[in-house]
Amino acid sequence: VFPSQDPLDRADFNAVEYINTLFPTEQSLANIDEVVNKIRLKIRRLDDNIRTVVRGQTNVGQDGRQALEEAQKAIQQLFGKIKDIKDKAEKSEQMVKEITRDIKQLDHAKRHLTTSITTLNHLHMLAGGVDSLEAMTRRRQYGEVANLLQGVMNVLEHFHKYMGIPQIRQLSERVKAAQTELGQQILADFEEAFPSQGTKRPGGPSNVLRDACLVANILDPRIKQEIIKKFIKQHLSEYLVLFQENQDVAWLDKIDRRYAWIKRQLVDYEEKYGRMFPREWCMAERIAVEFCHVTRTELAKIMRTRAKEIEVKLLLFAIQRTTNFEGFLAKRFSGCTLTDGSQKKLESPPPSTNPFLEDEPTPETEELATEKGDLDQPKKPKAPDNPFHGIVSKCFEPHLYVYIESQDKNLGELIDRFVADFKAQGPPKPNTDEGGAVLPSCADLFVYYKKCMVQCSQLSTGEPMIALTTIFQKYLREYAWKILSGNLPKTTTSSGGLTISSLLKEKEGSEAAKFTLEELCLICGILSTAEYCLATTQQLEEKLKEKVDVSLIERINLTGEMDTFSTVISSSIQLLVQDLDAACDPALTAMSKMQWQNVEHVGDQSPYVTSVILHIKQNVPIIRDNLASTRKYFTQFCIKFANSFIPKFITHLFKCKPISMVGAEQLLLDTHSLKMVLLDLPSIGSQVVRKAPASYTKIVVKGMTRAEMILKVVMAPHEPLVVFVDNYIKLLTDCNTETFQKILDMKGLKRSEQSSMLELLRQRLPAPPSGAESSSSLSLTAPTPEQESSRIRKLEKLIKKRL
Secondary structure: OOOOOOHHHOOOOOHHHHHHHHOOOHHHHHHHHHHHHHHHHHHHHHHHHHHHHHHHHOOHHHHHHHHHHHHHHHHHHHHHHHHHHHHHHHHHHHHHHHHHHHHHHHHHHHHHHHHHHHHHHHHHHHHHHHHHHHHHHHHOOHHHHHHHHHHHHHHHHOOHHHOOOHHHHHHHHHHHHHHHHHHHHHHHHHHHHOOOOOOOOOOOOOHHHHHHHHHHHHOOHHHHHHHHHHHHHHHHHHHHHHOOOOOHHHOHHHHHHHHHHHHHHHHHHHHHHOOOOOHHHOHHHHHHHHHHHHHHHHHHHHHHHOHHHOOHHHHHHHHHHHHHHHHHHHHHOOOHHHHOOOOOOOOOOOOOOOHHHOOOOOHHHHHHHHHOOOOOOOOOOOOOOOOOOOOOHHHHHHHOHHHHHHHHHHHHHHHHHHHHHHHHHOOOOOOOOOOOOOOHHHHHHHHHHHHHHHHHHHHOOOHHHHHHHHHHHHHHHHHHHHHHHHHOOOOOOOOOOOOHHHHHOOOOOOOOOOOOHHHHHHHHHHHHHHHHHHHHHHHHHHHHHHHOOHHHHHHOOOHHHHHHHHHHHHHHHHHHHHHHHHHHHHHHHHHHHOOHHHOOOOOOOOHHHHHHHHHHHHHHHHHHHHOOOOHHHHHHHHHHHHHHHHHHHHHHHHHOOOOOHHHHHHHHHHHHHHHHHHHOHHHOOOOOOOOOOHHHHHHHHHHHHHHHHHHHHHHOOOOOHHHHHHHHHHHOOOOOHHHHHHHHHHHOOOHHHHHHHHHHHHHHOOOOOHHHHHHHHHOOOOOOHHHHHHHHHHHHHHHHHHO
């Protein structure tokens, strides 16, 4: 229970160990008496302690019983005191109730008396107010009636719970009758002041009508609506007569007169009736809104009747004037009446994301923005949405097909003009200062697209925008086909064969049929233009999605057109690759026709290497300078050329047979020279040395290293056979029997020697997958030289076709 360091208190106490601890040696036994005395002393102390504790516990029970009895007595005394306090509290409560009984009765009496007095006062006010209201109504004292009627209505609310009393119900009915009479009387006064037929009463509005409007604010809302309706109808009656469908001024060419008329009417209203109607009625705005509804209906009707007479210029003129008028309304009015239940519900346009609500850019700034290839120029803060947008111009939407057809025709003529201009002006001049020249027709096309998009988004954001998008798609494809793809130079293939002597005597100045400098610049210009079109078409798609209704966004998709421009880019790059590839072909052919077994010493690089380098230095700087603005596509060109040239070089390398040791060393030197040139290809002939992209470097290093390994295997002695085969497997990671046989042909070994070496290779090669055994066994038979040559030609054609 209590922690102790004494060995005697341990649970695993061992007497023998304890004694051995006290007497570790025989000499220590001399102190045995002293140790015994200490233990006896300890025992006596323990006995004394135990005795004291036992004696102390004898009186505990008696003390506990005594404490318990004292606690019980204290509780009994406390309970008695609590009972006395409770009895006294009950007596006090009874006394208070007796004292306050009379006071409570007086309090209830006071409350009822106050309520009765207040109700009688209200009743007196109601009765007097109803009498005064009836009298004032007969005398048409609308100013006093407006204040009194509101008070009577407020007092009457206090009597809703007393409607069961006949007198109260009678007063309520008199108030309702007075309200009905007031409404009829006010309507009659307005009818007299503003008759439906005839002219307005001279002298302008009276104070009586102004006060009557205040009374109408308190009456049934239908009275107010009837007044507004009759006043607006009377105010617009002249408009319906002046601009009837059969009138000359009703047609679209004189649409300005409609808006000029309503502006005069609004000015006239402010001068004559501005103070008659309460400001919260917004009468001027209501007149303008009703005018817009009537105008929209009338214009729609007359345009249906005379649809064949609608021309594009006339339609755009009418829409422009109408949208200007809607903008005028937005500046002058808040549009609060458009959601009024008494007005016709206007189809509210969706939340506008139109970035062209800002001030329209000038043609110069618009063209500049497009030439920079950015439709996303920083915009000014957008103007707030126009609540009146489309309130009249909505009627033109069914006839926007005229505009769409016109744009279709205009774009067709624009494309034809681009084609004619290209033929007349010829290809673009070489440009080495700012990169490849983008065809100017491209910028013109997108400037026109932007203009059409802005116009159409102001006319409608619904189906016409979808129709316009379809037109855009059509002419984007036509531009890609007629202007870009249609003007790419055609590759010419020579049907006649080349003689060995002409290949061997090839000079630095001699060239295969290849593109001229102007044709290379044209290809680069078309590539740059296609890249510009691709980026701008993507921005065009985003802008169209911003302007069209949310429900139609999914129908805006220019992916097909962007793919078309991507195809033009790929075709352009492939033409550049084919041209440089074809220029290098005679040199590679000359390499394969040389007598490599007769080479006696290793010198500088061979003439065919010089020829390849010459063609590269002629073409690549031109292409790089003209593709400076589209660097990624120049990198693609380099990668595609490396992927085309290196396999072709290895193919011609296999044709160099037989090869002597010196010849193999010369070929290895040539291969290394070509490898260094290819690694430097992206910056060859440039004053600015730029590190080649890692993806391109990886392709060149991998391909040319394979060619070097092939030559190193050719240079290795073929005896002993095991060492030669192991060396082949080690140097060529993609080793197979077909490549091995080509290497043996390059060494000039006989078929009999080759068969044993092939058998050894098959034994030492790793076991192929089960599915590949049959195919590998079929390729082990050695083909004849004629079959080999034929197969290589087919492979070359296949590579060209794929590229």
